[in-house]
Amino acid sequence: MNSGYVLNGRYKILSRLGEGGMADVYLAQDLILDRKVAVKLLRLDFRDNPKAKRRFQNEALAVTQLNNPHIVGVYDVDEVDGMQYIVMEWVNGADLKDYIKHHSPIPYATVVDIMEQICSAVGEAHRNGIIHRDLKPQNILINAEGYVKITDFGISRAASEDTMTQTRSIIGSIHYLSPEQIKGLMATKRSDIYSLGIILYELLTGKVPFDGETAVSIAIKHSQEAIPFVRDLDDQIPQPLENVVLKATAKNPDDRYFTVDELADDLKTSLSLNRLTEPRFQPSFDRDDINDQTRVMPFTPLKASQLNESKLAAQRIADDSQTKQETTAQNEKSPKQPTKKRRHHRRRWIALAVALLVLLIAGALLVTANGHTKVPQITGLTQSDAKQSLIDAHLKVGKIRYKNSYAVDKIV
Structure with a gap:
């Protein structure tokens, strides 16, 4: 959409703010209320896609149900000439990803303040039965004064629904997805808590805990590897603050915070001197033996080289499996052989004893x-x-x- 275009006779497009997977965002001037707004417009190639249209409408419906100062407000939702759009509050700032990039290392007090604002917004959504499912720094806006607002509820869902990732694809950003979402299980409020833990990790260290060349490799790390200790990267981080990361990102959802409010309460006292001697949080699983039967959902097609490696790996696994089966079969047969040998030896000894007895009797008679x-x-x-x-x-x-x-x- 070109600059100067007036959408629906009211919103004058000023510039492009960014683009996403299925929508473009523009800065516009509301000609009636004389204020700057952000206009999110469904891309042309998705306008005939029922799923994309449903996601777009779902975002508008979700946000209009929420009333929190840390959630981007929605002013208008409409469709004109086949174009669906959402008019939202404009935040004069950058997303949290850029903020981390340009301000890292961030003071711990600032980190806690940012996380408390994020928790306030997510907690409001959860209390209204809405799970975000795609929490990441790119969906969190922060202005020059450090004021935070969450946006993009496009793939959120009501907590009462059970239609999450039962399909053969994963919705969300892989660097911040919980292990259960990666395995194709249903997302819960604790799945959002896991994402919050990853965001806190990135705020403290300036990077995500797991990275890789492919989405699959990152997904496997989230499912099978324990989150690295942030104090290994910065030993000045208070142990209680690291514990918040560890508890929020526990592999087992039952080990995480029960609610976002509980996480926020723990954050508030994480810099307290009274908690400096707090021991490191230990989840219920062993960090050296995470038994998670991972079912990685497909992301992108494998390249030819990766496919060959996969075939070779599969062949090695098949060979190992056959060897184990043969060994097991031999082990199952082997106990029977000593039994037969023992019976044979017993019979031979009995025969020898009888023969010896006969010889002794005969010898005695002769003598x-x-x-x-x-x-x-x-x-x-x-x-x-x-x-x-x-x-x-x-x-x-x-x-x-x-x-x-x-x-x-x-x-x-």
Whole structure:
């Protein structure tokens, strides 16, 4: 939209203030009330997009429900010639991202003051059942006097809705998104608290805790890595102030502040001398073993080189998995083999014992026979003499049988 154009016969465009993903923002002059305003105009390529139009309307509806000095006010919402627009309060200043860039390091008292103003606005939204879902320095305006106002409720939603990121894409800025949003779970008020913790981290250190070449790599860090300690970058930061960062950005939402007001109350006393000896906050998870089964939602298509690396990594994982399965199968079979061997050895020992016992008994019988008697020679004797000879040798005479023989002479 060119400078000098009068929108709907009332708002004269002065200059472009900036552009976003689906809308452009212009500085305009309200010809009726004679004041400068910011006009947010839905981009031409989104005017036939139902989702974009719904987001645009949702922002206007959300902000008109809120009444807080730290939330950019909405003056008018309308559509003309197919152009949807929102007329908002104009803040003569810069966004918080630029402020951090040009003023870092920021005094701790100023950091606390800025965060309290932000918490005031977010707390108002939460009390009205609205979750922002895209809190970041680019959506926070600050003027020369340090007065803060939050804008861009385009992807906010009512807390009673359950239609958050159940789609296969993530809405929001990856550097400030909570782990549960990255995993595609529903955003809650504590998701906004996580984003506030990241903003506080950036105010204190001048940079975001996690960065990377791709959105996916940053998302994985948010899900799996603990937030770095701000005192490692600046040991002058009071421990209670670092604790606010750690508690607000805990991986488990249950470890975070229950409400934004609770976070603000903790901030108010974070520079108090009475809390200087406060120990470092420890969340319920181990920083060295964050068991978060991450399901990273798709962001941008992988390049060819990244795709090849992914294929190689997948192949290595598959090979490792097959090796583990084979090892497991062998381990499952191995206990049965010793059992068979033990049974075989037991049977062999029993057989040897029985054989040894038989040999001992036989040997005992032989020793007994050889030690007490000697079979006499009775061939050629009469029956009575032969019988007496056997008795004398301590032998028993069995049943006498008769048999004819031509080799033995008749005894007279």
